[in-house]
Amino acid sequence: GFLEVIKDMGLRQPFIGRVPLVSGEIGEDFANYFLVSEQIPSLISLGVLVAPDLSIKAAGGLFVQAMPGADDKVLEKIERQVFSLGPISYLLDKSSSLEEIMEQIMQDIPYKLVGEKPLQFKCNCSHERLARIMASLSSEELQEIEASVGKLEVCCNFCNEVYGFTQEEIATIKKQKP
Template identity: 35%
Template sequence: MSDYIVRATAADSQIRAFAATTRDLVEYARNAHNTSPVATAALGRLLTAGAMMGSMMKGDEDVLTLQIKAGGPLKGITVTADSHGNVKGYVGNPNVVIPANAKGKLDVACAVGPGFLNVIKDMGMKKPYSSQTMLQTCEIAEDLTYYFATSEQVPSAVGLGVLMNKENTVRQAGGFIIQLMPFAEEKVIAALEQKIQNVTSVTAMLDAGNTPEQILENLLGDLGVEFTDTMETRFHCNCSKKRVSRAIISIGKKELQNMIDDGEEIEVNCHFCNTNYKFSVEELEALKKEATR
């Protein structure tokens, strides 16, 4: 498999860890949305995080949504993932172009801007779990680290990265999430903190040929890392003309009649995958017959 997530434990299960390589799915998103390099980097980071966080959920029908609502020129990011490694997402302004930061790198923080991170988990309960935290650095990985610590009370280290080619395609993408369990010993915590401090970047490790397994070996090898399973991950949108038809039907007979009276076909766009669905006047008339109000 090309893109995948590996799950592991370390230090006699005092640590749980996830690592992923996501180049293909981030490139798919870049191509689908025609994103600029900085938009690709921002969206790719959140897609990678969403894929790993989705894999943490247990139920087959569980759905995770990550929303960044912020004031930067990117105009926010939305990512949705399930427990099977499927993830999709989009940015508010895919064409944003801004100067590089002081280190000469894509300025994701400036593109995102100050705002909030919303995490919504729909696990089949009466109400979805929802939590909002303020963005701390707007770099996404650090903001998720803050979310885990404050909203889930799980000390975590999150690393995310997207490396672009000169022709603006995706060269590398991936990430890791390492979490301490409540019963973690002080010596384990200290050893992990020391390892995390020495991390250069996720993309540097991937570009050097490291697999997700090797990334976790580098970070946790001295703590007895044990790999538990591997899961394929991909950009996947479950939209279809049938699903869009149901949405059109829901707007009601009056609105449908107004569309029909215009005498022209309509086009409906899926924000997540940028697919356009066209409906002729005849199709609209058929949908109107199915409307109940």
Template identity: 40%
Template sequence: MQNGDYMVRATALDGRVRAFALNATGVVSELQRRHGTWPAVSAALGRTAMGALLFSAATLKEEDQALTVEVKGGGPAGRILATANGRGEVRGLVGNPQAHADSRNGKLNVAGVVGTGGYLSVTRDLGMRETYQGTVELQSGEIGLDLAYYLTKSEQTPSAVAVGVFVLPDGSVDAAGGYLVQLLPGLDDDEIAEIERRLGSLPHPTSLVKEGVGPEQVLERVFPDGFELLDRYPVRFHCPCSRERFTGGIVSLGETEIRRIIEEEENDTTEVVCHFCNQAYHFTREDMAAILEAAR
């Protein structure tokens, strides 16, 4: 259930380490349900969505700010995109929800559907006139390693990112979770080595979720000497689309384009579908005529 999904934000070692961890099983389950993704794509989209949530927690200062992670690796899944905001809300889309790649060593072949020949970009919308975007070449197509590479390369912040999705044989999502640990200036070599050792000894994120290990307990394993919990808040799937928004979008097309749509529509209604949540909105001929009038 999404109600059990939440994020924690913390610092450790006198503020020289920042850490974030989340359980997002319900979020990824909702993405899978809405898009009808096949297993490897469920994992790829879910990892990207959790990456967006973790990055948002690490970089956004206001609730109405937003951050988008986009992955284009050249694989059969096509473009993968997830947008999260400062309220812990996320939505996502994928070009081909039913892409498939043969499993590797009994595990979902995420890199096989994502591809490895493209890029990962992060765009921050801070509510200003311009957005801020950084882009790096994909390193693995596994998403987690690529997210960590982005932070190290683009943000100059050495980071560990782990995100995982466990999909059952029937295609449903059984577990999804992850964490982000950022090393800040002031750490000595021994402290860094100890953090890396503890991170390396952690089980896979989905194993932790399936064992009932919560985000706080994940951080306890990385920082056994203690950490300062700064925040704990729910994360959830949310798409702000509405009939009113799509009406405004159609009006913005202009009179000529709206007239063309009306003339070419063979049915009595025009259907518009949100790519993020697959919600369909229907506009009758009378609705379209009113929209056309508003566009004049």
């Protein structure tokens, strides 16, 4: 299989990188993607700890990328230390803070914590944005869509959200064209 990464960089077309899977482990496959596609040595450790009642007890990850000119031996040392500490989900469950985990990993390697930011799955798609995209279609294409039965469904390539457009909405978009 393949790992395909789609990045919306604010340009006309998204950047798409694709590499073969190396192990089927998501962290290893993403690290390989960054090395092969973006030429950035990376360490990615991901994990989920499931409680006996099947709830999520701890989940998270560690993402380390070498800065340009970084010593490969330092990254290798960090990688050895991360793997010697065990699964990241267990570290998250047992540690009181991210700083504590960083201290365990980095030990004698100097580092600077430059900030923390919560991560979230977010896409900037919307019904209105997709309507604007549809407005860029030719009159002939809109005519074909308008003539089709029922409503048109458009799926966002990033988040897989499906947006429906009725014939009335398609007709309105068509009228707004110059």
